[in-house]
Amino acid sequence: PSRGSPVKLGLNLLLIALAVTVSALGIKGAVAKQPLSEAQEYPAAAVNFMSTQAPPQPIYNDYAWGGYLIHAVAADVGLPAAALGLIDGRADVFGDKLVEEFIQVQDGRPGWREVLKKRGTRTVLIKPDSALASLLREESGWQKVFEDKQAVIFVLQQ
Numbered sequence: 001p002s003r004g005s006p007v008k009l010g011l012n013l014l015l016i017a018l019a020v021t022v023s024a025l026g027i028k029g030a031v032a033k034q035p036l037s038e039a040q041e042y043p044a045a046a047v048n049f050m051s052t053q054a055p056p057q058p059i060y061n062d063y064a065w066g067g068y069l070i071h072a073v074a075a076d077v078g079l080p081a082a083a084l085g086l087i088d089g090r091a092d093v094f095g096d097k098l099v100e101e102f103i104q105v106q107d108g109r110p111g112w113r114e115v116l117k118k119r120g121t122r123t124v125l126i127k128p129d130s131a132l133a134s135l136l137r138e139e140s141g142w143q144k145v146f147e148d149k150q151a152v153i154f155v156l157q158q
Contacts, residue, residue: 042068043151046125055145055155056122060105062130062151069125108135124154 042065061069101119105112108131116124126133128147136142136154146153 042072043125043148044072045148046146046151046153047072049146049153050123050125053145055153058119058121059123059125060102060116060119060121061125062127063102063106065125065151105132107131113139122156125151128152 043062047069059069101115103109105115106126112132112135124132124136124142128149128151133152133154137144141157142154143157144152145155
């Protein structure tokens with residue numbers, strides 16, 4: 001059996017090297033754009049604020065940001081997400097009751113205050129235009145400590 005010519009072998013190695021180089025450049029470009037993408041899609045500035053100011057836990061967060069927060073906040077403070085009170089897209093893990101309560105609070109439905117109190121929530125990180133943000137702006141005991149286009153953070157005053 002023929003092993004192929006040295007020219008074929010050289011061309012194959014060159015093609016493999018080219019494919020690896022193109023892939024590496026693509027990954028490098030994606031990594032370079034990651035901070036900008038995070039700032040546009042996720043509450044990066046709010047997370048930075050939280051990492052320097054360490055607001056009290058547990059935290060109630062916007063559901064869509066849960067995975068990002070678990071990665072960014074829980075890892076930063078060295079606590080498991082459950083200790084922080086964070087919720088993410090794994091609804092099946094949390095159970096129906098917790099998800100229903102989460103939606104009740106997020107939508108500002110009757111009983112939302114009681115759910116936050118029952119959960120011991122001391123910090124809320126949500127979108128500025130959410131129903132809950134509007135309610136907390138008017139709620140005595142809650143103070144806005146951070147706000148930008150992406151997020152607003154409220155802390156329960158004691």
